[in-house]
Amino acid sequence: MGSDICRLGICGLGTVGSGVLNLLATQTEEIRRKTGTTISLVQIGCRRPHPDCDLSSTAVSKDIFDLARNPDIDILVELIGGTDIAKALVLEAISNGKHVVTANKALIALHGDELFRAAAAAGVQVRYEAAVAGGIPIIKAIREGLVANRIEWLLGIINGTSNFILTEMAREGNHQTFEQVLAGAQRSGYAEADPSLDVEGIDAAHKLTILASLAFGLPLKFDMVVTEGISTLTLDDIRFADELGYRIRHLGIARRKEHPDQTEIELRVHPALIPQAHLLAQVEGVMNAVMVGADAAGGTMYYGPGAGAAPTASAVLADVIDIARGNGSPQQEFTDDTVDAYRILPIEEIESANYLRLGVHDRAGVMARVTTILSNHQVNIEALQQKDVQSSDTQIIILTNRVREGDINNAIDELEALDDLTASVVRIRLVGLPPE
Amino acid sequence: MGSDICRLGICGLGTVGSGVLNLLATQTEEIRRKTGTTISLVQIGCRRPHPDCDLSSTAVSKDIFDLARNPDIDILVELIGGTDIAKALVLEAISNGKHVVTANKALIALHGDELFRAAAAAGVQVRYEAAVAGGIPIIKAIREGLVANRIEWLLGIINGTSNFILTEMAREGNHQTFEQVLAGAQRSGYAEADPSLDVEGIDAAHKLTILASLAFGLPLKFDMVVTEGISTLTLDDIRFADELGYRIRHLGIARRKEHPDQTEIELRVHPALIPQAHLLAQVEGVMNAVMVGADAAGGTMYYGPGAGAAPTASAVLADVIDIARGNGSPQQEFTDDTVDAYRILPIEEIESANYLRLGVHDRAGVMARVTTILSNHQVNIEALQQKDVQSSDTQIIILTNRVREGDINNAIDELEALDDLTASVVRIRLVGLPPE
Numbered sequence: 001m002g003s004d005i006c007r008l009g010i011c012g013l014g015t016v017g018s019g020v021l022n023l024l025a026t027q028t029e030e031i032r033r034k035t036g037t038t039i040s041l042v043q044i045g046c047r048r049p050h051p052d053c054d055l056s057s058t059a060v061s062k063d064i065f066d067l068a069r070n071p072d073i074d075i076l077v078e079l080i081g082g083t084d085i086a087k088a089l090v091l092e093a094i095s096n097g098k099h100v101v102t103a104n105k106a107l108i109a110l111h112g113d114e115l116f117r118a119a120a121a122a123g124v125q126v127r128y129e130a131a132v133a134g135g136i137p138i139i140k141a142i143r144e145g146l147v148a149n150r151i152e153w154l155l156g157i158i159n160g161t162s163n164f165i166l167t168e169m170a171r172e173g174n175h176q177t178f179e180q181v182l183a184g185a186q187r188s189g190y191a192e193a194d195p196s197l198d199v200e201g202i203d204a205a206h207k208l209t210i211l212a213s214l215a216f217g218l219p220l221k222f223d224m225v226v227t228e229g230i231s232t233l234t235l236d237d238i239r240f241a242d243e244l245g246y247r248i249r250h251l252g253i254a255r256r257k258e259h260p261d262q263t264e265i266e267l268r269v270h271p272a273l274i275p276q277a278h279l280l281a282q283v284e285g286v287m288n289a290v291m292v293g294a295d296a297a298g299g300t301m302y303y304g305p306g307a308g309a310a311p312t313a314s315a316v317l318a319d320v321i322d323i324a325r326g327n328g329s330p331q332q333e334f335t336d337d338t339v340d341a342y343r344i345l346p347i348e349e350i351e352s353a354n355y356l357r358l359g360v361h362d363r364a365g366v367m368a369r370v371t372t373i374l375s376n377h378q379v380n381i382e383a384l385q386q387k388d389v390q391s392s393d394t395q396i397i398i399l400t401n402r403v404r405e406g407d408i409n410n411a412i413d414e415l416e417a418l419d420d421l422t423a424s425v426v427r428i429r430l431v432g433l434p435p436e
Numbered sequence: 437m438g439s440d441i442c443r444l445g446i447c448g449l450g451t452v453g454s455g456v457l458n459l460l461a462t463q464t465e466e467i468r469r470k471t472g473t474t475i476s477l478v479q480i481g482c483r484r485p486h487p488d489c490d491l492s493s494t495a496v497s498k499d500i501f502d503l504a505r506n507p508d509i510d511i512l513v514e515l516i517g518g519t520d521i522a523k524a525l526v527l528e529a530i531s532n533g534k535h536v537v538t539a540n541k542a543l544i545a546l547h548g549d550e551l552f553r554a555a556a557a558a559g560v561q562v563r564y565e566a567a568v569a570g571g572i573p574i575i576k577a578i579r580e581g582l583v584a585n586r587i588e589w590l591l592g593i594i595n596g597t598s599n600f601i602l603t604e605m606a607r608e609g610n611h612q613t614f615e616q617v618l619a620g621a622q623r624s625g626y627a628e629a630d631p632s633l634d635v636e637g638i639d640a641a642h643k644l645t646i647l648a649s650l651a652f653g654l655p656l657k658f659d660m661v662v663t664e665g666i667s668t669l670t671l672d673d674i675r676f677a678d679e680l681g682y683r684i685r686h687l688g689i690a691r692r693k694e695h696p697d698q699t700e701i702e703l704r705v706h707p708a709l710i711p712q713a714h715l716l717a718q719v720e721g722v723m724n725a726v727m728v729g730a731d732a733a734g735g736t737m738y739y740g741p742g743a744g745a746a747p748t749a750s751a752v753l754a755d756v757i758d759i760a761r762g763n764g765s766p767q768q769e770f771t772d773d774t775v776d777a778y779r780i781l782p783i784e785e786i787e788s789a790n791y792l793r794l795g796v797h798d799r800a801g802v803m804a805r806v807t808t809i810l811s812n813h814q815v816n817i818e819a820l821q822q823k824d825v826q827s828s829d830t831q832i833i834i835l836t837n838r839v840r841e842g843d844i845n846n847a848i849d850e851l852e853a854l855d856d857l858t859a860s861v862v863r864i865r866l867v868g869l870p871p872e
Contacts, residue, residue, distance in 0.1 A: 019732075033653065035583065129581075134733075135732065136733075136736050137736075140580060140581050141576070144573070144758060145576050145751075146750065147467065147470060147753070148467060282715055295746075297571030297740060298744075300738070300739060301740065303737040304733060305734040311732060317583070321584065327580070327762075328763070
């Protein structure tokens, strides 16, 4: 493009769509001043009426596919969410020569490769800054700011709802369980009525998929991400972690390891104990932060609000303006020959140190039985503490050395077969910073 | 440009220049894979021989102006430092239709407006990501990532040497004074032989000038930045700040305040007490961090190594690649009509809370005399502590309310006229986060 007027069509008028409308209304003049480009909203597509939005000056269509075919639209902004209709809409827009800007992380994580191929063939861009970490320009930082680097790892707090729940559970004097904090977050709008996408780690896995694809130049591998959420964490775990000098954060981790003829990639999303003094441990509430380990730039971090109407609208419009300015980069940052050299590590081969919590009956010999099993599976104990909870029950907290996931899982299976245990073993991985 | 080969000339082979050479050598293939662009180094200009660099495959000229005239060069990378020759070199390159990439913060802060005008007239770009905060893509974040925002304030740790000295002075059990830490930093290469640019705040003022110009769309106003360094800070101040719940950081602060017919801008660089729990207080050693307060995206932060050969080279090459990809944005982000509406606040009108340390003789009535003077100048006391240092001397630590700089300065002048004082009054501003 590079023209002085950029004609926009927006599909979807939910939270983000309304945010984009509001930001456009206040910022059109400032954007023109900064960029020499006027953003002109040509058409809105929304299936339901929106009496709260002033749509009097813009054409509105109930059929969003009208926008994908409207020859007066240069850029289609997809904010309807979901994956099936959104995918069809985006493909239709691309086939009609339109650029696409989307905030839809599931769409990109699941169907991005197909969309990028179609866009490359049509000579248009599909951009998705708003899909990861809200208003933080993390896609731009990785794709352009760090373009001269080999990126070694990514580590991020990329789900605001989970982080809000974890920091609320840990807040001094609060003593609210996961379920209690979640219920409060749902009442105040920080969590969805169906919270599973957030608290089970799926939303974070979508985002990690996108970040890792960009950082390492590999296809989108959502189905290969090891995904665990925070719904099983207890106040005991948060307290014991604190006493050991850690905080619990829900992290997305991607790491590359070079071998002579192969590149191994780790992709995982799970709660983790991280040292209290680390920057990521200071990230509280609904904030997001992504650290990027790069060979030349070193470790850089990007922090800010990870969601919300205005931050997400900021990212959507940044993409729109980049397209209007004629800025872009190749859609697909990998080629088939390099992709073959990548191997995504199966979970059994991932190594980490671990926090274990065992509820046991306070009986003679229990400690010996536990430590023998760990030792038999090459799990060394770095620290061990016994916590009395009730008269006849005891909690044993163990920090292990760095072990293969397969070994620790076998050890846990064997521990859980003991009749000493009062409950399943709780296991939370430790993540070193950087995660090497 | 947008072509598949980008022809580079590099002037200056110091730390950064060597870093760019090294990064080019290892990353040319990865950059081609990511971007479809091959970076080809055509000529190097350096006045001194560099036996440690392998220059056998590249043309070398002792006259750097050869490169500014070489028709085979698309982009001239200016890494010679200084301002006079660098300015002439850049202007010559621009007049010959070359894009320019520079890491030279002084050049941009002092002569940027002139260079940008020349570049705009010639239809080329002058880019300077490497001039601020090393490998952190902060220029890109402000100019492109947050382009749809009105930026309200910036707050940054933008001089790694000062931050290294402050965190070393505060390190538990270290007890080294400013002078001792500085001497150590000079021995280990973290500080220059002449450290004044860093420790007197001038380097930070250069960077703040550049950031504020971009963020607020105003011309470069280096001579309007209130600039104070860290050379007068003592271990006492760091300890007392700690006891009060603060850490001392050297900050660059830019803030805008809208009035009906005028925009007021604060530009200042000085040490400040900031709350211990804040993210910026966790930024240690030579690391940099910049927080940006924007109306839509909210408060975002960018963190990483602020200097060094490899991080700076990463930023230089990011600029080179953007130009090669054909990406850019208008050179000058302000227009004359908007500039007239800006007023840079003189120091007397800036408001802040303050930490005061007064060394006094332990005499009857001294506290009354001190508090009366403060009260007479509308300075209210939020907290006051008396610290016994030696038998007959006392230190009084005072935290004031938010007051105008003019008032607190008058109060300090009057305090220093008392014969109760054993030394000049130490004053360090408190900075709230966000700085509003």
